[in-house]
Amino acid sequence: MRSLSKLNHRLNIVGCGLSGLSIATQLPEIADELLLIDKARGPGGRLCTRRFEDKRLDHGAVALFAKEEPFRSQLVGWHKEGVLLDYYKKDDVQYYCANSGISALPKHLAKNLNTELQQRIIKITTSKEGLILHSESGNTYQSKALVLTSPAPQTMELLANSPDIDSKQIEQDLAGVVYRKCLAAMVLTNFDYRLEDERGIIFEPNANISKVFDNQLKQRKAGNPALTFHFSEEFSDKHFELTPEERDAVITQEVRKLLGSADYQIQTHRWRYSTVKNTPFEKPILVDAEHPIVLAGEAFSNVGIQAEAAWNSGLAAAALIKSKLTLN
Ligand SMILES: Cc1cc2nc3c(=O)[nH]c(=O)nc-3n(C[C@H](O)[C@H](O)[C@H](O)COP(=O)(O)OP(=O)(O)OC[C@H]3O[C@@H](n4cnc5c(N)ncnc54)[C@H](O)[C@@H]3O)c2cc1C
Numbered sequence: 001m002r003s004l005s006k007l008n009h010r011l012n013i014v015g016c017g018l019s020g021l022s023i024a025t026q027l028p029e030i031a032d033e034l035l036l037i038d039k040a041r042g043p044g045g046r047l048c049t050r051r052f053e054d055k056r057l058d059h060g061a062v063a064l065f066a067k068e069e070p071f072r073s074q075l076v077g078w079h080k081e082g083v084l085l086d087y088y089k090k091d092d093v094q095y096y097c098a099n100s101g102i103s104a105l106p107k108h109l110a111k112n113l114n115t116e117l118q119q120r121i122i123k124i125t126t127s128k129e130g131l132i133l134h135s136e137s138g139n140t141y142q143s144k145a146l147v148l149t150s151p152a153p154q155t156m157e158l159l160a161n162s163p164d165i166d167s168k169q170i171e172q173d174l175a176g177v178v179y180r181k182c183l184a185a186m187v188l189t190n191f192d193y194r195l196e197d198e199r200g201i202i203f204e205p206n207a208n209i210s211k212v213f214d215n216q217l218k219q220r221k222a223g224n225p226a227l228t229f230h231f232s233e234e235f236s237d238k239h240f241e242l243t244p245e246e247r248d249a250v251i252t253q254e255v256r257k258l259l260g261s262a263d264y265q266i267q268t269h270r271w272r273y274s275t276v277k278n279t280p281f282e283k284p285i286l287v288d289a290e291h292p293i294v295l296a297g298e299a300f301s302n303v304g305i306q307a308e309a310a311w312n313s314g315l316a317a318a319a320l321i322k323s324k325l326t327l328n
Contacts, residue, residue: 009143013146034113059184099220131291208231292325
């Protein structure tokens with residue numbers, strides 16, 4: 001990753017998740033004049049890995065997979081480069097992980113790109129020269145064109161807070177994007193528990209848990225397991241608004257039900273927007289033609305689902321930007 005050299009770019013991209021990175025990698029002609037801005041400490045968005053003691057645990061996306069081209073070849077390419085590892089195969093579809101956690105992929109993609117992290121964008125204004133992003137900490141970022149790749153409700157909030165942008169109709173459409181909630185837990189055990197599945201992942205062991213996987217096996221590492229639990233949609237909906245203490249208690253109870261009542265270290269996390277359930281969008285859309293603002297991200301592609309959709313929306317958004325900006 002390169003640090004910011006100037007505050008005026010040809011293209012600003014809000015969101016350094018897979019869709020933002022997909023756009024940026026498609027525009028090498030303007031790589032120096034493009035800036036990815038994210039509120040998080042690192043790139044990747046929902047492709048994220050968290051350090052817990054001496055272990056690295058994926059707690060968002062579990063595995064990357066493709067239903068069709070071009071993402072299928074893209075995954076094979078990252079596998080050949082050594083960024084991705086084979087994880088498991090199901091119904092003839094190859095699933096991939098990464099050897100130091102799934103965030104290895106966004107880190108790899110962001111390596112030579114300009115990024116500005118830990119900046120939450122709260123407002124967009126316009127000027128004769130273009131579009132200006134305002135961050136919570138008071139920074140401004142100007143560009144000729146803009147892409148927003150935040151989850152739809154966050155994009156909706158940003159547009160609603162930006163009276164310079166005429167987006168009433170689009171805000172209504174954005175309200176039609178529905179996400180699944182997901183409660184997650186990261187669990188370290190002090191004993192050598194092994195999930196019976198040799199790949200280190202089990203699906204739906206009971207109605208409350210959608211999957212459990214061992215990050216140590218995933219990363220081909222020895223040592224006690226480092227488990228990630230993803231809870232079912234129904235369980236997550238039911239317990240999502242509990243206080244953190246209440247949530248930790250019900251989750252700990254579920255972990256004990258599955259693993260027995262030994263000692264664990266547990267961290268829990270709430271994903272308000274985990275994966276898209278319904279979307280009215282089939283592709284990225286253009287909000288304002290005078291100063292191009294493109295909306296992209298997982299919810300803006302009808303090709304593939306989840307990470308595949310995010311990547312494909314980035315490809316389509318890059319094509320849209322190319323048609324709106326004179327690139328040289
Ligand atoms: C629990 C869970 C399990 C999943 N499992 C899988 C799986 O197994 N396989 C799979 O393919 N997919 C899975 N997914 C979905 C996959 O992670 C997403 O489809 C994909 O990562 C979405 O990429 P994106 O770039 O569209 O969005 P994001 O990754 O959400 O990126 C958007 C970025 O925008 C940033 N942002 C938002 N608002 C602002 C703001 N105002 N200012 C600055 N930055 C902002 C965020 O910090 C984020 O980095 C899972 C997701 C979760 C949460």
